[in-house]
Amino acid sequence: MSFPSKSAERQSMVGVRLRRHSDYQRAYAAARKRQSASMSWFLAPQSASTSIVGEGMPATPRIGLTAGKVLGKAHERNRIKRRMREAFRRHVNLLPAGCDLIFHPRRVVLTMEFTKLEAEIVRILKQARAEAARNATPAAETRRVSAGPGS
Secondary structure (H helix, E strand, O other): OOOOOHHHHOOOOOOOEOOOHHHHHHHHHHOOEEEOOOEEEEEEEOOHHHHEEEOOEEOOOEEEEOOOHHHOOHHHHHHHHHHHHHHHHHOHHHOOOOEEEEEEEOHHHHOOOHHHHHHHHHHHHHHHHHHHHHHHHHHHHHHHHHHOOOO
16 A cells, blocks of 8 residues: 655645734734635735745745634634644645735634535635735736836
């Protein structure tokens, strides 16, 4: 019996998670709250200081996850976060480039089937990716127009 290689089987979440309180606050200020069946989420473009790695290259997208005490005791909040992190890990490639996503799960995430949770997260990530592309396109067109034909 052969098993898939470790690299093909697991994708790392290192460098993809929001860690600083200031990053969360900036994302909340720049984003609009959106709702889904089992969570709320925020999509914010990364600031100029975090989005430029090299010349014109966007930084890696980042995910933030919050679980307040209203969701239950510590072991329940931890289980919710573990389940969501695993679903994100499986679909890191769907994250929109140059954006920060913050998720606020509801208590139903604790008891829902993992396949349903994963499907909802995939749907949200695809929606966020489409919205990020839609928001990035007008800025590129504005730069071309303002440069003028003779530039």
